[in-house]
Amino acid sequence: MRLDEALDLIAEVPDFPEPGVLFRDLSPLFADGAGFAAVADALAGTLAPDAELVAGVEARGFLLAAAVGYSRGLGVVLVRKPGKLPAVAGRVDYSLEYGTASVELPAGVVRAGQRIAVLDDVLATGGTVAATGKLLEDAGAVVTGVSVVLELAALGGRAGLGGRSVHALRSV
Numbered sequence: 001m002r003l004d005e006a007l008d009l010i011a012e013v014p015d016f017p018e019p020g021v022l023f024r025d026l027s028p029l030f031a032d033g034a035g036f037a038a039v040a041d042a043l044a045g046t047l048a049p050d051a052e053l054v055a056g057v058e059a060r061g062f063l064l065a066a067a068v069g070y071s072r073g074l075g076v077v078l079v080r081k082p083g084k085l086p087a088v089a090g091r092v093d094y095s096l097e098y099g100t101a102s103v104e105l106p107a108g109v110v111r112a113g114q115r116i117a118v119l120d121d122v123l124a125t126g127g128t129v130a131a132t133g134k135l136l137e138d139a140g141a142v143v144t145g146v147s148v149v150l151e152l153a154a155l156g157g158r159a160g161l162g163g164r165s166v167h168a169l170r171s172v
């Protein structure tokens, strides 16, 4: 399947999870084998050649990080929502388009100096990716770049990520 056809599988759901938010639901894309493969391959192609690990943000980012990590022969760091990890290396709190959230890094997974690519499904305000970058850098890692399927440009997330290298398969 062509990448643009795959990206067209993303559904738009008005007023979820709260009034005024147009929610981009990747469920139909993930459920389509050819579409998921097209997107995973395209994301894999955006990684810096020297990336040593991929970090996926819970929950939808996990799917993408797993697929890309597997295809590139790289391990995956699970950046988790609070309360899931038995041993935590660090935590960063942030704001979302709809509410607040936190991300945590498992202890003993990231080594100082390791080069890590961050993967997620949607870049909206950029809060999640910014928090994830800080979390990884606080642990001594180097963030090689950020790759997402869909960028919601009107929310200005990219601008808030400073000089980071940001790849979006589609920007709307």
Ligand SMILES: O=P(O)(O)OC[C@H]1O[C@H](OP(=O)(O)OP(=O)(O)O)[C@H](O)[C@@H]1O
Pocket (backbone or CB within 6 Å): 057, 058, 059, 060, 061, 095, 096, 097, 101, 120, 121, 122, 123, 124, 125, 126, 127, 128, 129, 157
């Ligand atoms: O750029 P931002 O404004 O931070 O928004 C983007 C984040 O919001 C969504 O996650 P959500 O917290 O809804 O979690 P989920 O993946 O568990 O559904 C999405 O998967 C991104 O991680």
Ligand SMILES: Nc1ncnc2[nH]cnc12
Pocket (backbone or CB within 6 Å): 021, 022, 023, 024, 025, 096, 097, 098, 122, 124, 125, 152
């Ligand atoms: N509008 C949106 N759709 C899907 N995921 C999101 N994360 C933040 N805003 C979002």
